Amino acid sequence: MAIDTSEAIAVNSVPASTSPTLTELAQASGTTFILALFVTLSGKPCAKLVPVEAVEQLQNDGVGFAGYAAGYMGQEPKDSDLVAVPDVSSFTPIPFIRPGLALVHCDPHVDGVPWPYAPRVILREQLRRAADLGLTVNVGAEIEYFLVNRVDGELVTADRADTSRQPCYDARDVTRMYDHLTEVSGAMNALGWGNYANDHEDGNGQFEQNFDYADAMCTADRVITARYLLSVIAEKRGMQATFMPKPFTDRTGSGMHLHLSLWNDGGSAFPDSADFKGLGLSGTAYSFIAGILEHACALQGLIAPTVNSYKRTGATATTSGATWSPRYATYGGNDRTHYLRVPDSNRVELRGGDGSANPYLAAAGAIAAGLDGIRRNLDPGAPGSGDRRSDMLPMTLLHAMDALEADPVLTAALDVAGPGVAEYFAKTKREEFFSWHNTVSAWEIDHYLTAF
Structure with a gap:
């Protein structure tokens, strides 16, 4: 169209x-x-x-x-x-x-x-903290989503022909969704976002449509706008776009990877050709990385904020053979198994977040963690070694809330515009966890109905 x-x-x-x-x-x-x-x-x-x-x-x-x-x-x-x-x-x-x-x-x-409880207000205040250090923050976001339908109460792939074991990048699957993908692409480019790629992701029915990075607030706004556009455009064709982290047990989940970079009056604060660690990064970049790793378990509460999020990060296998979601707080070069991937010397990719993340809170939390690393001059250790932090990321939303409330830097990031936000956020998320926990599932019926 x-x-x-x-x-x-x-x-x-x-x-x-x-x-x-x-x-x-x-x-x-x-x-x-x-x-x-x-x-x-x-x-x-x-x-x-x-x-x-x-x-x-x-x-x-x-x-x-x-x-x-x-x-x-x-x-x-x-x-x-x-x-x-x-x-x-x-x-x-x-x-x-x-x-x-x-x-x-x-x-x-x-x-x-x-x-103080408004996500945009929280991010704006955090960006002011960065400005106090002479830094501005640019962010790029990768939005993954599934196109689905509900048939007789069952969730199914909207394209019923999309059934191959490894559908990622399949030209035929992309072509069958041509009208949807090109309409979204045209919308993004009409808005000046610079859509540069549209692809089929690793799960059947899963897609990603990329646009250029911008300042952190602009990108967060665009994520919200993009979710709205994707949902409405999909509905026009009788489909539902879902950003749910793990809608299918046997398929890869949907991430929302954030590409983060810091800038000052001299340009990008990340590159340094004299880097002895081998990634071409500056000391500022390494301290920023170390800060995120230091606070990774608490940060998961903001970038993976639902019960379903931990079905994605806790997955051990999928039909395609990979989960593409990190389980440990590590960093490295162009290696997608790490929590923080460094694809080049201008940015770091935070891979722990998912499609349920509030982009304002996700960016605010990542920035606060990274800036703490800069203020404290932290060192992440050697790339790929896990020397600094090899702890497993939280296994459930409840564990993530425990980590968040125990982390003064991340709670302060939520309370940056006024007190009480972190406590309120953790309380609502614990209620969400126990609401799920108190609901009898089909899995329990299958396993226990006649087991005793």
Whole structure:
């Protein structure tokens, strides 16, 4: 399906030398309705549909939400409204979803103050901490997902012909999903994201569509936008896009790998041709790596934040023969078995996260861990040796929450805009774990019904 990008590109008619208002951006792009969007701590996208006639009110006053009704936002029914204040720089026309539609990412406020439980607020404050050290953070994200249907209560691959034992990169599987993949690619490129590859991943029905890296906040916004676009575009063709980490027991899970790099006034802070460890990295880069490894077990609570996440990282085998998910906090060169992979001297790839991760919290946690390594001048040891930390990553969400609450750096990363967020997050995740644990599963029926 061809995408008409004329409306999406029209926003560029606003002179680059100015800082356009939301009203000007809406008028320039032919927008008639705006989704004023924020996400909860669990990553749920919440929005109100605002007509363009009310765009000035949206920009000046924001739009109100009952925070408790939205989900995990640290509120009770008695609390003041969350007011979503738009970040004008994130304005995104999406006429390929509906003619005249756009979205803008928002920072929730309560009583005129940024709300500490808002993921975007948490990441913004963490980026300020990096700026205090003279650093900016760029992030690239790999979004993996499955295209599925539910038939008679059973989850099945949307493409019923996608059945081979090793489907990764299969040209035939990609071609059968051509219309879906190219529509998503066209949407990403119309938005200026720089989609550069679309492929079939390791599990039957699993795909990945890549776009260029950007600053950490921009990339987190794009992850949320991409999940929305993928879901809506899949639904148009009678499919469901799922970012669930492990929807199938026998298949590879879906990761959300983050490619992290630090920059200063001199450019990238990572490369150093004199590196004696052999990866072409600077001391700053190695300390950043060491910090992430030091806090890896706690970090998993943010980048793998669901019960299902640990079905992915705990998997021992899949139909294809590999799980592609790390079980230990190690680092190395261009080796996908490590928690931190160093594909080149400009970035490190954090491979422990999955499709359920809230991108704002994931980035904030990784940045906080890495910056702690820089402040303390930590050394990760030799690449591939596991000298610094060879502990196994948490086996369950409960273990991850224990590690998170015991880690002062990661709890401070959540509490960076106000106290109580880390405690609230861990509490809700423990409740999630025990809700699952208290539910009798088909596995238990199969194993115990007639066993005694």
